[in-house]
Amino acid sequence: MNPLPPPVEPPPAVEVPFFGLIxxxxxxxxxxxxxxxxxxxxxxxxxLNHLRHYRGKRLRPALLLLAAHASGGIRPVHHVLAAVVExxxxxxxxxxxVLDHAAVRRHAATVNAAWGNHASILLGDYxxxxxxxxxxxxxxxxxSLIGQATNRVCEGELHQIGERGNLELTEEExxxxxxxxxxxxxxxCGRLGALYADAPDDFVTALGHYGxxxxxxxxxxxxxxxxxxxxxxxxxxxxTDLEQNKLTLPVIHLLRESPPATATVVRQLLSxxxxxxxxxxxxxxxxxxxxxxxxxxxxxFATLAREELASLPPSPGRAVLExxxxxxxxxxx
Amino acid sequence: MNPLPPPVEPPPAVEVPFFGLIxxxxxxxxxxxxxxxxxxxxxxxxxLNHLRHYRGKRLRPALLLLAAHASGGIRPVHHVLAAVVExxxxxxxxxxxVLDHAAVRRHAATVNAAWGNHASILLGDYxxxxxxxxxxxxxxxxxSLIGQATNRVCEGELHQIGERGNLELTEEExxxxxxxxxxxxxxxCGRLGALYADAPDDFVTALGHYGxxxxxxxxxxxxxxxxxxxxxxxxxxxxTDLEQNKLTLPVIHLLRESPPATATVVRQLLSxxxxxxxxxxxxxxxxxxxxxxxxxxxxxFATLAREELASLPPSPGRAVLExxxxxxxxxxx
Numbered sequence: 266m267n268p269l270p271p272p273v274e275p276p277p278a279v280e281v282p283f284f285g286l287i288x289x290x291x292x293x294x295x296x297x298x299x300x301x302x303x304x305x306x307x308x309x310x311x312x313l314n315h316l317r318h319y320r321g322k323r324l325r326p327a328l329l330l331l332a333a334h335a336s337g338g339i340r341p342v343h344h345v346l347a348a349v350v351e352x353x354x355x356x357x358x359x360x361x362x363v364l365d366h367a368a369v370r371r372h373a374a375t376v377n378a379a380w381g382n383h384a385s386i387l388l389g390d391y392x393x394x395x396x397x398x399x400x401x402x403x404x405x406x407x408x409s410l411i412g413q414a415t416n417r418v419c420e421g422e423l424h425q426i427g428e429r430g431n432l433e434l435t436e437e438e439x440x441x442x443x444x445x446x447x448x449x450x451x452x453x454c455g456r457l458g459a460l461y462a463d464a465p466d467d468f469v470t471a472l473g474h475y476g477x478x479x480x481x482x483x484x485x486x487x488x489x490x491x492x493x494x495x496x497x498x499x500x501x502x503x504x505t506d507l508e509q510n511k512l513t514l515p516v517i518h519l520l521r522e523s524p525p526a527t528a529t530v531v532r533q534l535l536s537x538x539x540x541x542x543x544x545x546x547x548x549x550x551x552x553x554x555x556x557x558x559x560x561x562x563x564x565x566f567a568t569l570a571r572e573e574l575a576s577l578p579p580s581p582g583r584a585v586l587e588x589x590x591x592x593x594x595x596x597x598x
Numbered sequence: 599m600n601p602l603p604p605p606v607e608p609p610p611a612v613e614v615p616f617f618g619l620i621x622x623x624x625x626x627x628x629x630x631x632x633x634x635x636x637x638x639x640x641x642x643x644x645x646l647n648h649l650r651h652y653r654g655k656r657l658r659p660a661l662l663l664l665a666a667h668a669s670g671g672i673r674p675v676h677h678v679l680a681a682v683v684e685x686x687x688x689x690x691x692x693x694x695x696v697l698d699h700a701a702v703r704r705h706a707a708t709v710n711a712a713w714g715n716h717a718s719i720l721l722g723d724y725x726x727x728x729x730x731x732x733x734x735x736x737x738x739x740x741x742s743l744i745g746q747a748t749n750r751v752c753e754g755e756l757h758q759i760g761e762r763g764n765l766e767l768t769e770e771e772x773x774x775x776x777x778x779x780x781x782x783x784x785x786x787c788g789r790l791g792a793l794y795a796d797a798p799d800d801f802v803t804a805l806g807h808y809g810x811x812x813x814x815x816x817x818x819x820x821x822x823x824x825x826x827x828x829x830x831x832x833x834x835x836x837x838t839d840l841e842q843n844k845l846t847l848p849v850i851h852l853l854r855e856s857p858p859a860t861a862t863v864v865r866q867l868l869s870x871x872x873x874x875x876x877x878x879x880x881x882x883x884x885x886x887x888x889x890x891x892x893x894x895x896x897x898x899f900a901t902l903a904r905e906e907l908a909s910l911p912p913s914p915g916r917a918v919l920e921x922x923x924x925x926x927x928x929x930x931x
Contacts, residue, residue, distance in 0.1 A: 387759065393727070394751070394752050
C-alpha cells in the first residue's frame with residue numbers, strides 16, 4: 266500500500282494525564298453512557314454493570330473529541346456522538362469475545378465466560394441498538410455516517426473470519442481487513458468530530474484520514490501485542506489470533522520472507538492444534554525481523570496520520586492528536 | 599392484563615394469495631433487501647445467500663404496508679421502512695438461532711449449524727447495522743422510532759434469558775417479555791405505516807395498538823406451536839423453549855391451575871435433563887386445558903387488534919388486516 270518508512274525512535278513516556286485536555290468532556294461522555302444504558306430490569310442491569318470491566322482507553326471518544334477540539338471546538342453534540350461510537354465499539358468487543366472464545370479481558374472475566382454466549386450476544390445487540398437510537402437524537406446525517414461505518418466494520422469482521430486458516434493471506438488483504446474492522450470507525454470519529462464543529466471541508470477530510478491511519482497503526486500494534494505482549498500488562502487473553510487461525514502482519518511477513526524450509530516449518534506449526542503456537546513462533550518472528558517489520562509498518566501509518574494534521578492550525582487539540590500517533594504504536598497494553 | 603374472552607370458532611382457510619393486495623409492494627421490498635445486502639465479498643456473499651432460507655411470512659413488512667394502505671396509501675418510503683423492519687427481524691432470528699442451539703429453521707440448516715456461531719453473530723450484526731443505515735435514508739424520526747423499538751426488543755430478549763429456569767414465572771411477566779421481544783416491533787410497524795402515510799394521529803395510535811395486540815397473539819400462537827406443532831409443517835426445530843427452560847403460557851397455566859401433586863410432577867419434568875419434555879408434557883397440557891387457555895388468550899388479543907380497526911374507514915387494506923388477526927392465531931406453521 267505505502268512505501269515502508271524508516272524506523273522511528275520511541276518517544277519518551279508521556280507522564281501527564283494523557284487526555285487531560287478533554288477530561289471534563291470525557292466525564293460528560295461517561296455520564297451519557299451511564300444514563301443511556303440505565304435499565305430497570307434486574308438481569309439486564311447485572312450484565313450492564315459487568316460492562317465496567319470493558320472500560321478501556323476510550324480511544325474512540327477521545328479521538329472524536331480531540332478532532333472537534335482541533336478543528337472548531339467541542340459542542341454538546343460531540344459528547345453524544347462520542348458516547349455512540351464508544352457503545353458501538355463496546356458492542357463489537359462483547360461479540361468478539363464470543364468469537365475468540367476469550368476468557369479474560371481487562372483483568373476480568375468476559376461477559377460470555379461469566380454469563381454465557383446468549384447473554385453476550387444479546388448484550389452486544391442491546392449496545393448496538395442503543396447506540397443507533399442515541400445517534401437518532403442528533404440527526405439523520407449522523408445516523409447515516411455511523412451506519413455506513415458500522416456496515417464496513419461488520420464486513421471487515423466477516424472478511425476476517427472468511428480468511429481464517431488461509432495461510433496465503435497477503436499483506437494487502439490483511440490491511441483491507443483491518444481497514445474495515447478497525448480503521449473505518451476511527452476514520453468516522455475524526456470526520457464526525459470535525460463535521461459537528463462546523464469545520465471547513467478540508468479539515469473534515471484531513472481528520473477523517475488521520476483517524477484512518479491512526480486506526481491502522483493501532484490495529485497493527487494490537488496484533489503485535491497479541492503475539493508478543495504480556496497478559497499481565499494488557500490484562501487480556503493473548504494469542505487468540507493464532508488460536509483462531511487469523512494471520513496477522515508479523516506472521517504474514519514471516520511466511521513471505523523466510524527461506525522455504527523455515528516457511529514450511531512455520532506453516533506446520535500454524536496448522537497444528539494446541540495452544541503452544543505463541544511460544545513456538547516467537548523465535549522465528551524475532552530472527553526474521555517480522556516483529557520489527559510490523560512495528561515499522563505501524564510507525565509508517567502513524568507518520569501518515571501525523572502528516573494529515575499539518576493542514577490544521579497549531580492548537581492544544583492538534584498537539585494531543587500528534588502525541589496520540591506515537592502512543593498507539595508504542596504501548597504495552 | 600385483559601379479561602379472558604370466550605373461545606372463537608376458527609375461520610375458514612383463506613385460499614386466495616393472502617397478501618395479494620400488496621404483492622407488488624412486497625416484491626419492491628424484496629428488491630430493496632436484495633440491493634441493500636449485496637456485497638462483493640466472497641464469504642459474506644455465501645452467508646447472505648444462506649439467508650434466503652430465513653425468508654418467512656414477511657409478516658412485519660406486510661403489516662407495515664397494510665397499515666399504510668388502510669390509512670392513507672403506500673408510498674416509496676414504506677418500501678424502505680418495510681425492508682428495515684424485516685432486516686431487523688431477520689437479525690434477531692439469526693441471533694436467536696445461536697441462543698436456542700436450534701439446528702433447523704424453515705427446512706434448512708440454520709446459519710450457525712452450517713457456518714458456526716461466529717458467522718451467525720457477525721451476520722446478525724451486519725443485518726442490524728445495514729437496517730439502521732437504511733433507516734437513515736428516511737429521516738431521524740424513523741431512526742428514532744426504529745431504534746426505540748429495537749431497544750425494547752433486546753430488553754425483552756434479555757428479560758427472557760434472565761428468567762430461564764424460573765418455574766415461578768407469572769402470566770403477567772410472560773406477557774411483559776413477549777410485549778418487548780415481539781409486540782414492540784409489530785406495534786412499530788403499524789405506527790410507521792400510518793405515520794408515513796400522513797394519517798391523522800388517531801389512525802397512527804390505532805394502528806400502533808393493532809400491531810401490539812397482533813404481536814402478542816402471534817407470539818402466544820408461536821409458543822403453542824413450539825409445544826404442540828409439527829416440525830414437518832413448521833419446518834423448524836420445535837420444543838426449544840422447553841430445552842432452554844423458557845416457560846411459555848400453556849406451561850405457566852398448567853403449573854398454576856393443576857392440583858399440587860400434578861404441579862410437582864410437572865416441575866420435576868421441567869427441571870429434568872434430556873429432550874423428552876415435549877412428549878412427556880403433552881398429556882398434562884391437554885388434560886388441564888392449558889393449550890385451550892393459551893389459544894383463547896391469543897384469540898383475545900386478536901380480537902383487541904380487530905377492534906382497533908373500527909376507527910378506520912372500510913377499505914381493502916383494513917379488510918386484510920382484519921383477516922390477519924385470525925390468520926396469526928389459527929396457523930400450523
